Structures are given as C-alpha cells and as structure tokens.
Amino acid sequence: MRQREAFDIERWQPRTSLGRLVKEGKITDISQILRAGKPIKESEIVDALVPSIQEDILEVTLVQRMHKSGRRVKYRVVAVVGNKDGVVGVGHASARDIGSSIKKAVKVAKLNVIEVARGCGSWECGCGRSHSVPFEVSGKSGSVKVFIKPAPRGLGLASAEIPKTILRMAGIQDAWTRTEGETRTTLNFSMAVMNALKQTTKVVMSDRYRERVALGKTGVVSG
Template identity: 50%
Template sequence: MREKRSRQRYADDQEGTGVEWKPATRLGFLVQSGQITTIEEALSSKYPVKEYQIIDALLPDLSEEVLDINLVQRMTDSGRRVKFRVCAIVGNRDGYMGIGLGKDALVRNGIVKAVRAAKLGITHITRGCGSWECDCGETHSIPFKIEGKAGSVVITLKPAPKGIGLVTGDVPKRVLEFAGVKDVWGRTEGQTRTTFNQAFATYDALRKTSLMKTVE
C-alpha cells in the first residue's frame, strides 16, 4: 500500500515542483497503480515509454550527467536565434542507461530536456564475460564484439578480461561506466572530436547486446 501511495505522489520532476504526476499513457497508469513494478516489465510490455516519470518511479537510483553543451545558431527572418544544445546521459550503473539531446535558449532548460529525453531512451544493456582470455563468468564486460555508429563516428567494442578496465576514449568510457561495463577494448574512427556522436555511437553499440540472445 505504501509503495502504491509513493508512486501516486511522485513529483513532476527532480527540481521539486511538488506537482503530482497524472499519467497520460496506458503504461504510466499501470506503473502508478502498481500493476507494473519493475523496469523489466515496463520495457518488455507492448506499450512504449512516453513519460519520463515512469523511469523515475521504476529506477529511483538513476544517476545523470551532462556530457556536452554546445552553442548553436540559426538564421531566421527575425534575425539570428541562439540556443544551447545539451547532451546528457542517465544510468544506474547496473545494466540500464540512456542518452538524450535537449535544445533551449537557457542552459538549465536544455539540461532538463536532455535528461528527460535520455530517460525516455533508456534501454537494458546485456553484460557478460565474452573474452576468451577470461572465464570468470561474471558480468564485468560485454558478451561479444559489437559496433555502433553515429554520424561519421564508428566505434568497435570487444570483450576484455577482468581487470583490464575501459581501454577507450573519455566519452565512450563515461557511457560504459553508466551502463555498468567495467572491462572493454574499444576503437573509435571518424570525427572523434564530436562528443555527441561519440556518445551516441557507444550507445548504439551497447543497445545491440540486448538484440542477440546468448546461451546461458
């Protein structure tokens, strides 16, 4: 009973507005009413996640971080319009993470939009011990070689033995840490100076771990 009550009184966002969440989707109603109680059930249901409050309710230990903030400009009939483009990452460091992009004239609003977009894009990352040099059987690495792409950036991730660490660039390393991956060999090609593309390429690669079934 207490769990259901806490879901019903969940605040609108982490800024503490105190506004009660009123679900606008079927999945949101199922979560608030307590019929769906885990993130696994939500992601495997036939309903898409369209409300970030669903993730807030099912993953209360979620961490978030801003990866990049860029100033973008666009010419219109009324003159030059300036906005901030924010790339943010969220994750519980235990197999669930997401990346989002937000644009706004104010940095703070851009961060809020990016974090909410990242929550809506959260996905399960399958971890394992796929290196032939290691047979510990723990979920410290990835189960097999994966490749991701975003823009001109292509990243290849390979399973590494326990204790190697994350042998890759700073941006992919942050994404892997939020996913809970501890040991990986990584190689990046393309315009690697673009933080946004590096992050999304890593995310694209990690998503593929859940698309292929592995033998237990």
C-alpha cells in the same frame, strides 16, 4: 555528475496507460517494459521504476543562427542517464537557457533508455561475473562506428571519455573500444555507442552456443 531531484510518485499524474500501470504497481520493473518493446512516453516512468538512476552531461554547445529579427542563440545539450546496473539512455535537446536545455536533454535520455546485457566474454578472464560485455558488439551513427570488446576483470575502460561515461553509466566496468569516423561529433559518437550496446540483447545465438550458456561454459551472465 549532477544531483538528481527526489521523485514523488504520489504527486505524479500519469498521462498514458503505461504510466497508470506503473503508478498502480502493476508494473514494477523497467525490464518488463523494455523487453516487451513498449515505448516510454513519460520520463516519470523511469524515475518511478529506476530510483537509483543518475545523470551526466556529455556536451554543452552554443548554437547560433541568423533570423530576420536578429541573431538567435540556443544551448544544445547531450546528456546520459543510467543506474550503473544495466540501464542507460542518451538524449539531446536545445533551449534558450542552459538550465532548460539540460532538463530537456535529461528527460529525452530517460525516454530513450535501453537494457544492456552484461557478462564476461573475455577469454583472458572467464570469471563469470557481469563486469564487461558478453561478446564483441559494434554500432554506427553518421560517420562514426564504435566497436566494444570484452576485457578481463580489472583492466578498466580503455576508451575515449564519451564512451567511457556511457559504459560506466550502463554498469560496464571493463572493456576495450575502437572507433572509426568523425568522433569529434559528440551526438553521433554517443549514439554509435548506444547502438553497439543495443546489440548485446539482440544478437541471435546458435543452438550450440545457447546450450553452452545454459551449462555455464561461457562468460555470459543472463538477466
């Protein structure tokens, strides 16, 4: 886990209309942006609205290629950011030095943040708390497919290290995961997990299931 520098909103000069609305205090919650489907083009927006956001590195890879002037070497970094409370993002970037590549990857991850719906979808638990996913979801990227299933409270994250780190950053404490494909490719593995988490807010519920949620008869926790 990397130590994040403190963000000074007074020194920030927004370059987009969305950034100006955030600095003026007209938008105070990241959910207002994510639920409206507005693209985030400044990482400072996330810094301002999610001050508790943290960052971690999933992979650092040395990439080499031959050029007519000689061998070119770059560092490729895959990073994850999250507030451990329903907001998470993954990004990757390359640069000639490792410090610059980490900063760029973290910035891209902030531009790609999503909101994750949490709940208690396990029939073995039914505690009603937002500690797991509300129902089974799956995501695919390249040859990798990831399945995330609700787990009872106290089980923990039964998964490989990459999805475990992303789920922890999203605020999911208990879950089972199953994977298919070439999981050694960290970027595809990470994006498959992210695509699965996106489904927690995109699944269309039937009228009967929606009625059960409203009556509190399922483990889904809204908001």
